[in-house]
Structure formats: structure tokens, C-alpha cells
Amino acid sequence: MAQVYSRRSFMVGVLSTGLLSSAAGYVLTRREPVTLTLATGSEPTGGGRNLLITLWNELHPDITIVPREINSTTQDQFAKFTENRADIYNLDVIHIRRFADAGRIAPITPRNDISLLDPVRRACEMEDGSGRLWAIPFNSDVGMLYRRVTDKRAADREPELRDVLALDGFIGQLDTIGAQTDEAFVINVLEHALAQDPLILDQDGVLSTSLTQWQGALKPLAEAMRSGRIKTRTSEEDTIRAFQQEHLRYMRNWPVWFPGVDREERARPDTAEIRLSRLPIGILGGQNLAVAADSPHREAAEQVIHFLTDTPAQKLLATYGFAPTGLDAYIDAQLKETAPHLAMVRDAIEDARPRPMTAGYAEFAERFKEHTYAYLHRGEQLTQRFVNDIQEALK
Incomplete structure (x- = not known):
């Protein structure tokens, strides 16, 4: 290429x-x-x-x-x-x-x-x-999974997003510092939830309102973040910089960045190419x-x-x-x-799923971010209030 x-x-x-x-x-x-x-x-x-x-x-x-x-x-x-x-x-x-x-x-x-x-x-x-x-x-x-290939002759199994959580060297937009980066965080969390449970969000953008279902879908991500196995950044650009500077193996990002990332990485003597694979279900x-x-x-x-x-x-x-x-x-x-x-x-x-297509989306995203950020970064458990808040926002 x-x-x-x-x-x-x-x-x-x-x-x-x-x-x-x-x-x-x-x-x-x-x-x-x-x-x-x-x-x-x-x-x-x-x-x-x-x-x-x-x-x-x-x-x-x-x-x-x-x-x-x-x-x-x-x-x-x-x-x-x-x-x-x-x-x-x-x-x-x-x-x-x-x-x-x-x-x-x-x-x-x-x-x-x-x-x-x-x-x-x-x-x-x-x-x-x-x-x-x-x-x-x-x-x-749509969100995609990037992976670094160092030797084209070696076996290179296309990974699943849920499997990557058990490995070292993955990075995604799983942190946020304010309104400019909140949406990337929301999308990444939804994609990880869908990787565990495809019924968490349907083809019409309708979210599950089962607390138990959400707790199960986000538990593997929470455990991976707390273990330090995966890295988090706030924006697509910051994610790319860390992926390149730290020579990480996997990255979640949008396809628009692929030509530039692949071109730069091919210039490195220790990278053969960057390959894309799809998420189980992207946003x-x-x-x-x-x-x-x-x-x-x-x-x-x-x-x-x-x-x-x-x-x-x-x-x-x-x-x-x-x-x-x-x-x-x-x-x-x-x-x-x-x-x-x-x-x-x-x-x-x-195969992508839309986010909730309602006039109240912005309020939903804010409430969803508040609850899931507290759970993933501070260890605060998801409660029935999480479900109630997102339901109220999407009325």
C-alpha cells in the first residue's frame, strides 16, 4: 500500500x-x-x-x-x-x-x-x-480498531474489542476533561458495552433500561481500566500521539485518521504497517x-x-x-x-448502531457521562439512579 x-x-x-x-x-x-x-x-x-x-x-x-x-x-x-x-x-x-x-x-x-x-x-x-x-x-x-503490525510474516489474528481488554497496549478515548471531549468518551463507553452485550443498544438507537444489563456490560471495561492494562485519553488526536509515542499495539479511533497514521507509522523501522479491523458493533x-x-x-x-x-x-x-x-x-x-x-x-x-435519535440527546449524553465516568474512574457503582436519569433525559 x-x-x-x-x-x-x-x-x-x-x-x-x-x-x-x-x-x-x-x-x-x-x-x-x-x-x-x-x-x-x-x-x-x-x-x-x-x-x-x-x-x-x-x-x-x-x-x-x-x-x-x-x-x-x-x-x-x-x-x-x-x-x-x-x-x-x-x-x-x-x-x-x-x-x-x-x-x-x-x-x-x-x-x-x-x-x-x-x-x-x-x-x-x-x-x-x-x-x-x-x-x-x-x-x-464509525469507530474502528487499529493494530500495529511489526512483522507481516507472523500470524496476525484479527482481535475482538472485548479480547483486547485482557491485553496490554490498548488505548481509546476513555477519559474526558470537559464538554469538548465528553462525546468521544460517551461513544467509546457505548462501543465497549456493545462488545459485551449487543442488546444494550438496538438498531433504532433505543437503550436498554436494565441496570443489571448495564452493570454486566461495563464491568469488563472497569476492571481493565483499574488494572492499568489499558490506557485512556480524552481526544482522537491525543490518542494518536500516545499510540505513536508509546508504540502501543491497539487503538480505537475513527477511520478518517487512518491514512495519516498509517503513512507516519510506515516510516518507522519497527512498524511494518497499521491495520484496521471493525468493532463487533460500532457507533x-x-x-x-x-x-x-x-x-x-x-x-x-x-x-x-x-x-x-x-x-x-x-x-x-x-x-x-x-x-x-x-x-x-x-x-x-x-x-x-x-x-x-x-x-x-x-x-x-x-452494522453500526445510532445513538438515541431524540431532541434530548445532549442532556442524555451529559447524564450518561456523569454516571459512567464516576463508575469507571472513581469506582462509584452504577445504581438505579443511572437508569432513571437517562430515561428522564430521553423522554
């Missing part, structure tokens, strides 16, 4: 050709120029999203996209995004329901036959059976583009969204590490050759 990274510029050029053809289909006849504000968080790596926006702007001088980066967390994304005027929102998957319930986004009909993966589509669908979506998926995401993540209900330029905003989420755009984002949302990108011959790990990412997404 050494040539994967040297061929990125070639891949971007090839895929941009497809984008040029795609862009021709998104032309509106306008009497005056329009500027669309896109409210979004920061881009974690590579610049792929910015490249798409730049390409649109160069090809459509009458409809200009202006990104407005808004620093927000799980708890305050709704408040911070809605206090800024925008035409398009780039929403984390867990916020779609709250924006929809508040009447802040308008339904949109998918175009281009983008063949979304089932869990990705379900997270955005309206409940009226119309086939319309509250937002069009921009990129998907579904991703960003989604929605039209603001109060935008005076809804038709133009829809055209932009269709361009940014079309199959050529998905292929380009994949070269920057992002997980595509639709089947066509995963079966593309060029991507299968240059990014073979995407096949495993697709499998993981198709």
Missing part, C-alpha cells in the same frame, strides 16, 4: 474530473448573485471538504458558498448554530432530530440515486414514509447537510447540497480518509485499489 499516498494527487485529479461533470448539472439561472452561509464545525484533516467548496465556487460564481466555522460541542451545537444566520447547516448525526423538531431545517428530496447505506439513510429519514430526508449525508463515520457517526428553514435561498441551497453529497464528491472525500455514505463509492474500482480498508469500513457502518 505504499503507493496509496503517492497517488493521492492523481486520484484527486481523476475524481475532480467527475466532479466537473457533476457540477454542470447544478446550474440555476439567476438575475443576481447569491451568497450562501454554511454553518459547520472545523474539518479534522486533509482539506477535502474545503476543496469541494472551492470547486463549487469557481464553477458557480453566481452562487457562492461561504463556510462559517463554529466551535461547538455535543451539548451546545444547537444553540451555537442557531444563533448564527445560515442557509445550510452541517450537522452531526445526533443533532438532526433536534433541529427538525424545532422547525429549524426543511425536508429535502434526495437526488442522483446515491444509494445510501441503510443505517446512514435511516438516521436522516423523515417518519412520514415520503422518502424525504431531514438532511443529506455528507460523510459517514454510527457522520456529518449531514440540511437546508435552514428560514433561508431565503432554499432552492440554491438544495443545489449546493446535492453537489456536495453526490457520488463524485463522496469519492473525493474518501481519498482524504472520510467514510463515504453511499454504496457507489465503496464499489468504485479506483478506490478499492488505493484504499482497500474502505471495504471493512463499509461493513462496520452497515
